[in-house]
Amino acid sequence: MNVLEIQDLNVTFATEGGPLHALRNVSFDVPEHRIVGVVGESGCGKSTLINAILGLLADNGQVDSGRILFGDHDLTRLGPLEMQSLRGLRISTVFQDPMGALNPVISVGRQMLHIQYRSDLGRSEKNARSVKMLRRVRIPDPESALDRYPHEFSGGMKQRIAIAMALMMEPALLIADEPTTALDATLEVATIELLQDLQAQIGCSVLFISHHLGVIAELCDDVVVMYAGEVVERGTTRELFHDPRHPYTERLLRCDPAGQSGRTRHLPTIPGEVPDLRVRPAGCIFAARCHRYEGICDTVPPEVGAGGHRARCHRVTP
Amino acid sequence: MILTVRDIEVTFRVGPLLNRRSILAVAGVSFDVAPGETFALVGESGSGKTTLANAINGLQDTSRGEVTFMGQRVDNSNPGEMKPLRRHMAMMFQDPVGSLSPRMKVGDLVAEPFRIHGIRINLQEETRRLLSLVGLSGDFADRYPHQLSGGQARRVGVARAIALDPKLIIADEPTAGLDVSVQGEVLNLLNDLRERLGLAMIIITHNLHVVHHVADRMAVMYLGRIVEAGETEGMFRAPAHPYTATLLSANPEPDPDKARNRISLPAEVPSLLARPSGCEFHTRCPWVQDRCAMDPPYTANGEMHRIACHYPLAPGARPPAKDRAL
Amino acid sequence: MSEAASRAYGSLRRILAEPLGMLGVVLVLLMIGGAVFADLLAAAEPNKISPRDRFLGPSLTHLLGTDQLGRDLFSRALHGGRIALSVALISTAASLAIGVVLGLIAGYGPRWLDNLMILLFDAIKSFPTVMLALALVTLFGPSLTAVMVVVVLVNVPGYGRIIRTQTLALKSAQFVTAAQSMGAGTVRVLRVHILPNVIGPLLILASMDIPVVVAIEAGLSFLGLGVRPPTPSWGAILNDGFTAIRDTPWIAIAGGLPIILITLGFTFLGETLRDVFDPRLKRQG
Numbered sequence: 001m002n003v004l005e006i007q008d009l010n011v012t013f014a015t016e017g018g019p020l021h022a023l024r025n026v027s028f029d030v031p032e033h034r035i036v037g038v039v040g041e042s043g044c045g046k047s048t049l050i051n052a053i054l055g056l057l058a059d060n061g062q063v064d065s066g067r068i069l070f071g072d073h074d075l076t077r078l079g080p081l082e083m084q085s086l087r088g089l090r091i092s093t094v095f096q097d098p099m100g101a102l103n104p105v106i107s108v109g110r111q112m113l114h115i116q117y118r119s120d121l122g123r124s125e126k127n128a129r130s131v132k133m134l135r136r137v138r139i140p141d142p143e144s145a146l147d148r149y150p151h152e153f154s155g156g157m158k159q160r161i162a163i164a165m166a167l168m169m170e171p172a173l174l175i176a177d178e179p180t181t182a183l184d185a186t187l188e189v190a191t192i193e194l195l196q197d198l199q200a201q202i203g204c205s206v207l208f209i210s211h212h213l214g215v216i217a218e219l220c221d222d223v224v225v226m227y228a229g230e231v232v233e234r235g236t237t238r239e240l241f242h243d244p245r246h247p248y249t250e251r252l253l254r255c256d257p258a259g260q261s262g263r264t265r266h267l268p269t270i271p272g273e274v275p276d277l278r279v280r281p282a283g284c285i286f287a288a289r290c291h292r293y294e295g296i297c298d299t300v301p302p303e304v305g306a307g308g309h310r311a312r313c314h315r316v317t318p
Numbered sequence: 319m320i321l322t323v324r325d326i327e328v329t330f331r332v333g334p335l336l337n338r339r340s341i342l343a344v345a346g347v348s349f350d351v352a353p354g355e356t357f358a359l360v361g362e363s364g365s366g367k368t369t370l371a372n373a374i375n376g377l378q379d380t381s382r383g384e385v386t387f388m389g390q391r392v393d394n395s396n397p398g399e400m401k402p403l404r405r406h407m408a409m410m411f412q413d414p415v416g417s418l419s420p421r422m423k424v425g426d427l428v429a430e431p432f433r434i435h436g437i438r439i440n441l442q443e444e445t446r447r448l449l450s451l452v453g454l455s456g457d458f459a460d461r462y463p464h465q466l467s468g469g470q471a472r473r474v475g476v477a478r479a480i481a482l483d484p485k486l487i488i489a490d491e492p493t494a495g496l497d498v499s500v501q502g503e504v505l506n507l508l509n510d511l512r513e514r515l516g517l518a519m520i521i522i523t524h525n526l527h528v529v530h531h532v533a534d535r536m537a538v539m540y541l542g543r544i545v546e547a548g549e550t551e552g553m554f555r556a557p558a559h560p561y562t563a564t565l566l567s568a569n570p571e572p573d574p575d576k577a578r579n580r581i582s583l584p585a586e587v588p589s590l591l592a593r594p595s596g597c598e599f600h601t602r603c604p605w606v607q608d609r610c611a612m613d614p615p616y617t618a619n620g621e622m623h624r625i626a627c628h629y630p631l632a633p634g635a636r637p638p639a640k641d642r643a644l
Numbered sequence: 645m646s647e648a649a650s651r652a653y654g655s656l657r658r659i660l661a662e663p664l665g666m667l668g669v670v671l672v673l674l675m676i677g678g679a680v681f682a683d684l685l686a687a688a689e690p691n692k693i694s695p696r697d698r699f700l701g702p703s704l705t706h707l708l709g710t711d712q713l714g715r716d717l718f719s720r721a722l723h724g725g726r727i728a729l730s731v732a733l734i735s736t737a738a739s740l741a742i743g744v745v746l747g748l749i750a751g752y753g754p755r756w757l758d759n760l761m762i763l764l765f766d767a768i769k770s771f772p773t774v775m776l777a778l779a780l781v782t783l784f785g786p787s788l789t790a791v792m793v794v795v796v797l798v799n800v801p802g803y804g805r806i807i808r809t810q811t812l813a814l815k816s817a818q819f820v821t822a823a824q825s826m827g828a829g830t831v832r833v834l835r836v837h838i839l840p841n842v843i844g845p846l847l848i849l850a851s852m853d854i855p856v857v858v859a860i861e862a863g864l865s866f867l868g869l870g871v872r873p874p875t876p877s878w879g880a881i882l883n884d885g886f887t888a889i890r891d892t893p894w895i896a897i898a899g900g901l902p903i904i905l906i907t908l909g910f911t912f913l914g915e916t917l918r919d920v921f922d923p924r925l926k927r928q929g
Contacts, residue, residue: 041497041498041499041500042467042468042497154586154587155363156586157586184362184363184524185362185524185526185565185568185569185570186362186564186565186568186583187362188568188570189568189570189580189582190582190583192570193582211497211498212570213498213572214569214570214571214572215570216572217570217571217572217573217574217576218570218571218574218578237574238574238575241572241573241574242574242575251499252498252499253572255498255499255501255502256498256527256572257501257502257505257527257528257530257531258527258569258570258571258572264531265509265531266506266509267501267502267505267506267531268502269499269500269502269503269506270499273467
């Protein structure tokens with residue numbers, strides 16, 4: 001069973017320089033109880049993807065075709081009110097900046113009460129649930145934490161409180177957008193471990209967006225690699241990191257200084273730049289920067305089949 | 319030595335008017351940088367590494383200690399005295415785009431150091447030369463910062479830094495905000511320039527992978543103090559201070575099957591307003607002993623490998639089993 | 645330079661693309677043209693008294709009629725525009741210059757200087773405009789200079805505060821620190837790095853303030869506290885017409901219409917500028 005299925009999603013933005021094709025034929029699934037990582041560099045369409053799922057595309061953006069299936073709903077067809085009733089309850093989000101989720105002038109306890117407004121429980125029971133949740137994200141002295149305000153907590157604690165609030169209603173899907181990027185390394189790994197534990201306990205699925213290959217490798221079950229608005233490769237984490245098939249994935253992994261064993265004075269890079277999405281090349285999106293380029297890459301866009309470990313590349317398509 | 323930092327302290331006054339308290343952001347730091355060498359300052363947020371860089375650059379007053387650059391005292395010097403020395407010490411700031419003045423064109427940004435120091439040369443020609451040195455075509459001179467990608471903006475920052483042929487570059491998080499595929503470009507560029515121009519560099523970062531590749535020596539900071547300093551290779555192979563060991567183990571690597579011998583730290587980073595007694599890391603140290611809470615560890619300056627710890631770790635040491643909870 | 649020119653051209657096109665912006669530009673140009681070429685456009689002397697022609701209605705020889713002394717109102721209105729616009733432009737420019745300098749000093753200087761400036765701004769602001777004007781006129785006697793001093797005093801605190809707030813925000817911006825680290829002095833930091841980033845919104849606000857200044861000048865002249873007779877001023881013309889508004893309404897119209905047109909012109913222009921260049925200001929209103 002898949003919690004989320006994205007099928008052939010196309011999103012464009014109207015810009016002064018013409019339509020910008022931000023997502024092209026994006027397809028992947030988020031199965032039950034799994035953590036799916038989306039990895040890609042700036043301009044790959046990660047944020048557009050999240051906004052499309054949440055129904056929060058900017059005014060000049062629109063879904064041209066494709067479906068986003070969440071349970072019985074196609075999220076691309078839901079009205080704003082229906083979408084609102086899903087957000088925060090069945091689909092919740094954690095962002096890079098925890099202050100995006102926390103209101104600075106309302107105490108943590110009150111904010112956690114607000115989230116439970118749909119529940120029939122009494123006030124004290126709701127508070128007890130809040131305390132339990134805060135304890136699960138390892139906030140010291142959770143009872144007194146309820147009366148405190150967000151600024152009284154450190155950055156790492158704020159992010160843990162944001163996670164607690166996101167998971168409070170036990171959503172089916174948690175979307176985590178670079179939740180550890182602003183944290184120090186020691187806090188980053190602690191937060192990853194925490195997310196892993198909570199996901200196992202609650203049994204939700206997680207869509208985890210990051211540019212940090214190390215974090216993805218550690219946390220995720222499956223990985224989707226995006227480049228310039230396309231899914232270029234997807235597979236299990238092990239398949240992807242040990243047997244990268246798309247040339248972009250291959251080079252991206254090689255670029256990460258953490259991937260270098262020992263010390264090199266010259267780090268590998270990917271020469272060239274992400275193409276302008278207003279003038280998409282006719283063939284493969286990565287052709288101009290690819291080290292395995294051949295004639296067909298300029299003319300025919302490679303397609304990617306369903307299921308398993310797949311790469312959108314002429315050289316590897318089985 | 320091109321730069322000598324001796325026992326410097328930086329104090330900030332914080333809090334409301336009636337309840338002013340002072341905090342020590344940098345608490346007695348000493349190190350040297352030799353010509354042509356790359357030195358890394360490593361630490362997490364709040365460790366005081368950026369404040370330390372500003373103190374060296376004269377952007378921040380110090381309350382104690384000495385900073386000597388090219389044989390001249392530069393701590394607490396007034397802008398007039400400092401100005402001639404600034405030609406030889408360039409700074410690169412964290413935010414690649416944000417450190418470029420938004421209404422100036424790249425050409426003017428690169429020419430700015432010459433204008434500030436009143437150096438009369440053919441600015442247009444020099445700007446082109448510098449841009450090509452950092453791998454940007456001359457066309458970039460007419461662009462504005464918001465028209466640049468992060469990597470390009472960083473290159474402009476590098477061009478500005480090397481413009482006056484400095485002896486020392488201080489780079490604060492040179493790879494922050496850059497994509498993985500671009501990080502390498504910037505680090506390679508800095509490495510090349512360092513070799514070609516014979517620069518010394520101080521790299522301030524929390525990213526240990528970066529340090530490993532570029533730095534000859536490194537110092538790890540915690541709560542405004544250096545807890546361990548030495549050769550990069552040696553410290554990566556056998557970290558002796560528990561905090562260094564923790565940082566190294568907390569470095570997610572892109573390999574799902576890698577065995578993770580992670581050291582978790584209990585408790586939060588203590589507040590600078592209430593520094594712990596004795597060894598300041600003892601509240602979080604997995605190897606803590608009774609003595610640590612009482613005696614501050616002492617390190618001598620000038621040693622090749624300095625460790626501020628009563629019980630330095632043996633290579634490959636694992637934390638005692640009791641304290642595994644976060 | 646060519647890029648700057650093409651950018652300016654692009655901005656102008658964006659302003660003209662808005663109907664209100666177009667109307668504003670046309671009105672402002674008409675009024676400025678009228679003031680500049682007043683001598684060519686109006687054959688009659690503005691101050692020439694001809695008792696035989698008193699209270700004539702609008703006609704081909706006197707487009708807007710004549711007043712109680714038989715002076716040609718069209719000519720007086722155009723020449724009044726000279727006074728109104730030069731007062732408005734000179735005093736607004738002076739307010740801008742002083743406001744910007746004080747604002748930069750307050751925002752970038754030491755804390756005590758900032759507090760002093762704020763105190764000064766607030767002290768001036770606490771006087772009602774009319775009171776301030778009356779006080780100054782009593783001190784120095786009615787004159788154009790007094791009017792301009794009033795306008796500058798009224799405008800400077802607002803401009804100063806805007807510049808101060810933005811300077812404070814930019815003071816610790818990384819590009820400012822970067823310039824300091826290269827050895828740039830205070831003057832260079834303010835001139836090259838801060839000023840270009842704070843001046844834009846202020847210019848837009850100032851263009852919207854011009855009609856206010858026109859109204860202040862007209863108001864003071866109406867009360868006899870501004871321009872001395874017989875110098876033509878819209879406010880003075882209004883006053884002349886005010887007493888005889890039932891019998892000879894064209895005198896009041898000759899004084900009032902240009903005030904209305906110039907106000908609409910600069911307001912439309914300013915609002916379009918604001919919408920085109922700085923949509924953020926729109927919500928603050």
